[in-house]
């Protein structure tokens with residue numbers, strides 16, 4: 211396929227990084243199109259481990275163009291830190307491009323992220339639990355058309371005017387709405403002017419790069435961040451991020467039309483996990499949930515926070531198939547479920563009034579009222595980690611996979627059988 215979009219199908223942590231790494235090796239252009247440094251992605255290259263937040267995954271391959279698209283919010287300090295870290299390890303990053311339209315995360319965005327979370331927690335007792343990187347406030351400025359973009363960052367005369375105007379507006383919010391300390395705008399201008407000077411060489415028109423690459427027959431990979439249930443419209447609002455991690459976001463966040471997308475691969479796990487609060491119909495609050503957590507290593511990579519675990523939820527997966535237009539699924543961690551006995555899959559939800567829902571509900575209130583309707587499937591045993599062909603999997607494992615495909619309405623073409631990048635079956 212000439213162009214592929216990779217998206218997370220659940221609440222994140224599905225193992226997108228592994229699938230993206232495998233595909234990035236073969237890509238001519240790798241694009242990040244939404245989110246910012248709220249994402250975290252570990253790339254293993256030989257014995258070296260790289261932790262990336264903003265740099266696209268292909269950055270290790272000098273011939274692969276890596277684009278930070280217009281839909282991304284860029285924290286220049288974090289990006290320069292990542293580039294410098296890469297340079298120290300011999301990676302030039304000369305293949306990086308940043309769209310002129312990408313919005314810049316400014317210090318007031320991080321401050322407002324913190325203040326808004328504090329305010330929400332005090333007012334309602336529940337905050338979003340953001341990553342605190344200023345993502346939401348930056349997208350807010352973009353939507354109210356006062357944002358500072360990459361173009362402005364790289365031009366001191368534009369930057370100066372916007373730091374004054376947008377900075378004053380944000381300072382007013384910090385001070386008058388939240389009772390915080392206004393920020394020193396002159397110091398911010400000087401600091402960000404220097405960042406602009408260092409990043410100017412990467413500035414480009416990402417839409418043109420992508421369109422031309424595709425038309426030249428190059429392989430284009432849109433690297434997803436976050437996941438479907440964190441999408442601002444189609445996720446579990448308001449416990450979502452402020453952008454569109456779904457497949458449509460790849461077009462909007464790059465500046466190309468949907469006809470340019472050839473395939474959309476949704477990455478999921480053979481069970482479900484969720485971090486933080488909010489309804490989770492198939493959650494296992496028992497020994498089995500603990501067993502899956504321990505066997506699957508379901509602990510946050512940066513915080514070490516235990517993830518909540520539960521059965522595979524076909525209602526969620528059908529939602530992901532629909533809103534992303536998935537052409538294929540990549541499901542990881544079939545090895546984790548080996549030997550745990552009978553498996554359950556949620557095929558629909560039942561509400562307290564007896565109504566059966568086949569589709570993922572729109573509101574959190576409705577989701578909280580849902581209990582899963584399960585189908586039981588015979589479990590499988592054995593070590594899957596050396597299987598490289600579908601036929602090498604235990605028969606009962608193959609039946610589980612086939613049943614998931616039927617329930618989700620999408621073929622599972624990539625099957626994860628272990629943590630290693632090579633522990634994958636392609637069908």
Ligand code: IMP
Nearest residue numbers: 222248249339340341342345436450451
């Ligand atoms: P924000 O994106 O920092 O505003 O956070 C909003 C919500 O999205 C929070 O619940 C975060 O934990 C979640 N979130 C943001 N980025 C990621 C990610 O890359 N993986 C998983 N959760 C994320």
